Amino acid sequence: xxxxxxxxxxxxxxxxxxxxxxxxxSVHAADEEMAIQAAxxxxxxxxxxxxxxVVLSSAxxxxxxxxxxxxxxxxxxxxYRHPTFYKIPDDVGHM
Amino acid sequence: MAAQANIDRSTLVTFLLRLxxxxxxLGHRLSExxxxxxxxxxxxxxxxxxxxxxxxxxxxxxxxxEAEGEGRSEDDLAYLRxxxxxxxxLMVERENGDFAHTMLRQLYFAAFMQPFWAGAVxxxxxxxAAIAGKxxxxxxxxxxxxxxxxxxxxxxxxxxxxxMEQAIEALAPYVDEMFETDPVSEAIAxxxxxxxxxxxxxxxxxxxxxxxxxxxxxxQPVQFGQTGGRQGRHGEAMxxxxxxxxxxxxxxxxxxx
Numbered sequence: 001x002x003x004x005x006x007x008x009x010x011x012x013x014x015x016x017x018x019x020x021x022x023x024x025x026s027v028h029a030a031d032e033e034m035a036i037q038a039a040x041x042x043x044x045x046x047x048x049x050x051x052x053x054v055v056l057s058s059a060x061x062x063x064x065x066x067x068x069x070x071x072x073x074x075x076x077x078x079x080y081r082h083p084t085f086y087k088i089p090d091d092v093g094h095m
Numbered sequence: 096m097a098a099q100a101n102i103d104r105s106t107l108v109t110f111l112l113r114l115x116x117x118x119x120x121l122g123h124r125l126s127e128x129x130x131x132x133x134x135x136x137x138x139x140x141x142x143x144x145x146x147x148x149x150x151x152x153x154x155x156x157x158x159x160x161e162a163e164g165e166g167r168s169e170d171d172l173a174y175l176r177x178x179x180x181x182x183x184x185l186m187v188e189r190e191n192g193d194f195a196h197t198m199l200r201q202l203y204f205a206a207f208m209q210p211f212w213a214g215a216v217x218x219x220x221x222x223x224a225a226i227a228g229k230x231x232x233x234x235x236x237x238x239x240x241x242x243x244x245x246x247x248x249x250x251x252x253x254x255x256x257x258x259m260e261q262a263i264e265a266l267a268p269y270v271d272e273m274f275e276t277d278p279v280s281e282a283i284a285x286x287x288x289x290x291x292x293x294x295x296x297x298x299x300x301x302x303x304x305x306x307x308x309x310x311x312x313x314x315q316p317v318q319f320g321q322t323g324g325r326q327g328r329h330g331e332a333m334x335x336x337x338x339x340x341x342x343x344x345x346x347x348x349x350x351x352x
Contacts (some may be wrong), residue, residue, distance in 0.1 A: 027136050030247055037240055039137035041143050042097070 115155035116183035122148030205264035210298035249310025
């Protein structure tokens with residue numbers, strides 16, 4: 001089978017109303033309708049979802065793993081960006 | 096006790112067994128693809144549909160066993176009858192062939208059952224109405240899934256089109272039998288239990304016609320179709336199917352999970 005006849009699609013499932021669609025895997029399919037069907041058959045067999053998004057994997061631009069040091073390391077040393085210095089009153093409970 | 100229509104017991108049991116056998120046998124055929132499908136996605140899609148069908152068969156066998164009242168269980172009905180006692184139509188026992196063949200057979204049966212379940216939702220028999228309420232959603236997906244494949248294979252490559260045309264030719268003799276009417280189906284329709292098969296033809300033709308038009312395919316009717324399934328007369332393929340289906344229960348009688 002020629003590669004371009006069954007491109008790869010990334011699948012996003014929303015488990016419940018009010019939650020965001022979450023990436024859960026990928027499927028091969030000829031077009032978007034078949035990709036939705038394949039996603040339904042592969043990823044919602046146990047009642048995982050109420051909504052499905054698919055997007056061509058080739059439409060996703062990813063960060064370069066080689067750039068991970070300059071991309072992400074600078075954030076690690078800036079603890080003051082985390083709101084960990086506030087005192088939470090007991091009455092607020094779990095946040 | 097749920098509301099029951101006014102019908103004699105043996106007519107109701109025959110009707111339920113025909114329906115249950117259709118679903119068990121086609122479910123078994125689809126399950127044969129498990130682990131052999133052309134792609135992982137279909138390796139899950141076909142068993143998904145098989146499980147829908149076997150679930151429907153199970154509910155129908157339970158009801159048939161209860162209506163029969165002779166102490167037989169759903170397993171006895173599913174696994175321990177002889178070939179001539181199975182009343183499924185010939186379409187569902189046809190061998191899988193290639194993927195195009197399987198998808199066309201699935202479309203035909205689903206397009207036949209969709210209007211049936213839609214009518215049975217309003218059945219005078221509360222048990223059947225409840226089974227229909229679940230099945231009507233499942234069959235809608237089967238029509239969509241099989242239909243999308245028929246369109247893409249028919250309107251796909253030269254090779255996929257050739258295979259779909261071969262499937263149309265191979266399955267054509269088994270289409271008309273699904274719509275056969277006899278005293279059992281007439282009595283069931285008259286009692287308001289389920290639509291008569293003949294009345295489903297229009298909806299079937301519309302569903303399949305729309306999909307074939309999109310696929311650029313043409314239905315080739317045959318002059319003399321095959322028949323006999325509803326009376327227990329089956330093709331050669333049925334014996335092999337039952338040998339595999341019944342193997343465990345025949346070898347280890349009463350085996351359970």
